[in-house]
Amino acid sequence: MTSGLHRSALEGVDDAAALLGLPDWLRGVLRQPERTTAVQVPYRAGDGEVRVVSGWRVAHSTARGPAKGGTRFHPEVTGEEVAGLATLMSLKTAVMDLPLGGGKGGVAVDPKRLSAAEQESLTRGYTRAIAHAIGVERDVPAPDVGTSASHMDWMADEHARVTGVHEPGVVTGKSLAAHGSLGRDTATAAGCRCVTRASARRLGLPADARVIVQGFGNAGAHLARMLAAEGMRVVAVSDSGGGITDPAGLDVAAVEATKARHGSVTAHPGVARVTHEELLALPCDVLVPAALGGAVDADGAAALQASLVVEAANGPCTGAADAVLAERGITVVPDVLASGGGVTVSCFEWQQNRARERWSAEQVGRLLEQRMERALEGLWHAAEQRGLPLRPAATVLAVERVAQAVEARELAPAAVLAS
Numbered sequence: 089m090t091s092g093l094h095r096s097a098l099e100g101v102d103d104a105a106a107l108l109g110l111p112d113w114l115r116g117v118l119r120q121p122e123r124t125t126a127v128q129v130p131y132r133a134g135d136g137e138v139r140v141v142s143g144w145r146v147a148h149s150t151a152r153g154p155a156k157g158g159t160r161f162h163p164e165v166t167g168e169e170v171a172g173l174a175t176l177m178s179l180k181t182a183v184m185d186l187p188l189g190g191g192k193g194g195v196a197v198d199p200k201r202l203s204a205a206e207q208e209s210l211t212r213g214y215t216r217a218i219a220h221a222i223g224v225e226r227d228v229p230a231p232d233v234g235t236s237a238s239h240m241d242w243m244a245d246e247h248a249r250v251t252g253v254h255e256p257g258v259v260t261g262k263s264l265a266a267h268g269s270l271g272r273d274t275a276t277a278a279g280c281r282c283v284t285r286a287s288a289r290r291l292g293l294p295a296d297a298r299v300i301v302q303g304f305g306n307a308g309a310h311l312a313r314m315l316a317a318e319g320m321r322v323v324a325v326s327d328s329g330g331g332i333t334d335p336a337g338l339d340v341a342a343v344e345a346t347k348a349r350h351g352s353v354t355a356h357p358g359v360a361r362v363t364h365e366e367l368l369a370l371p372c373d374v375l376v377p378a379a380l381g382g383a384v385d386a387d388g389a390a391a392l393q394a395s396l397v398v399e400a401a402n403g404p405c406t407g408a409a410d411a412v413l414a415e416r417g418i419t420v421v422p423d424v425l426a427s428g429g430g431v432t433v434s435c436f437e438w439q440q441n442r443a444r445e446r447w448s449a450e451q452v453g454r455l456l457e458q459r460m461e462r463a464l465e466g467l468w469h470a471a472e473q474r475g476l477p478l479r480p481a482a483t484v485l486a487v488e489r490v491a492q493a494v495e496a497r498e499l500a501p502a503a504v505l506a507s
């Protein structure tokens with residue numbers, strides 16, 4: 089059975105392949121993962137018993153470089169979902185023009201119900217099971233929902249034990265002590281800040297443009313602080329408890345302190361509280377959805393006063409919302425690029441590990457900014473050239489890049505023989 093996520097990833101690939109006039113064989117290659125590894129993972133539970141759960145690692149494409157993508161520990165994850173996410177990673181690394189392909193991993197387990205020792209046993213078991221499928225030049229996992237730097241440190245260590253070779257670049261998102269990169273924690277927010285600033289400038293928005301940030305977690309809170317430091321006015325933020333607004337601009341650092349102390353931004357004193365629906369209808373220039381997938385629906389899109397939406401979250405706008413935004417002529421910078429800062433700094437970590445280097449935070453920040461701005465320029469250019477909104481233009485650009493790489497590799501021997 090094909091999951092909704094996998095189906096929509098394949099629809100995007102199909103539409104782009106049709107527009108590009110790709111031959112059937114190439115479309116077929118892009119629709120199918122190159123390699124799917126399905127495993128049973130035994131781990132030692134706290135009661136001394138051995139339990140077994142299902143896991144997957146999917147390398148969708150290595151045409152542009154080793155597969156790259158996170159590792160999801162979630163009770164409802166399936167092989168199909170992992171395949172869809174791996175396909176999306178191929179598109180993301182191609183839009184970002186990184187020397188990487190796309191992959192993803194998953195284990196059907198609820199990590200919140202496991203102790204740290206159980207999680208370590210599970211992560212090491214999973215790594216042993218997929219050890220032959222991953223590698224620094226083959227497929228490079230990273231953290232995703234339910235996994236963290238600790239899981240990546242265990243994976244790198246277990247891989248070294250299995251192969252006898254300590255190669256830290258086999259996974260990214262590791263702790264600093266275990267060859268992680270500076271700037272990884274704030275990478276998604278820092279990348280999104282560059283994209284927001286450059287897009288706002290392009291649309292002629294004022295330097296103190298009014299911004300709403302929906303979601304105040306790792307991505308949203310850092311981003312709100314960074315945008316305020318740039319001179320933008322963060323007029324509203326929200327978390328799962330609701331939203332707060334101050335038309336003059338919130339003191340983001342103070343809101344962060346409130347959230348740390350009381351668990352929600354809604355406890356912040358001296359500002360007006362709003363519901364999730366009211367938040368989206370507030371006067372503003374820019375909306376940054378940084379909460380969960382599907383948090384902006386068609387009604388929210390219809391009420392929106394922004395002229396720019398920058399998708400920090402993965403899939404924050406529903407399909408219906410996207411149609412409303414397109415009809416209203418609101419510019420949407422899609423997730424595949426706007427949230428690409430995380431995988432870009434993952435790529436930097438992999439490059440540092442391979443070169444046995446450690447880059448400074450300034451160097452990481454500077455290179456990230458360059459990458460994000462170049463990727464955004466490339467996307468605007470592709471959209472203008474093809475007369476498409478940014479989202480479909482991003483898929484077409486990505487499919488074209490992956491297809492060119494596949495074609496170059498598949499057809500190279502024939503071309504050599506013919507010459």
Ligand code: NAD
Pocket residue numbers: 276302303304305306307308326327328329364378379380381383400401402403427430
């Ligand atoms: P997180 O769990 O740290 O934060 C999510 C935030 O959203 C929390 O503040 C939560 O309270 C809030 N939230 C939940 N439902 C909401 C709603 N209906 N309205 C408003 N707020 C709501 O997650 P994160 O790491 O910040 O990730 C956020 C999004 O960014 C996700 O879609 C994630 O896939 C994407 N993303 C994150 C990274 C990263 O490196 N952290 C990288 C790429 C993409």
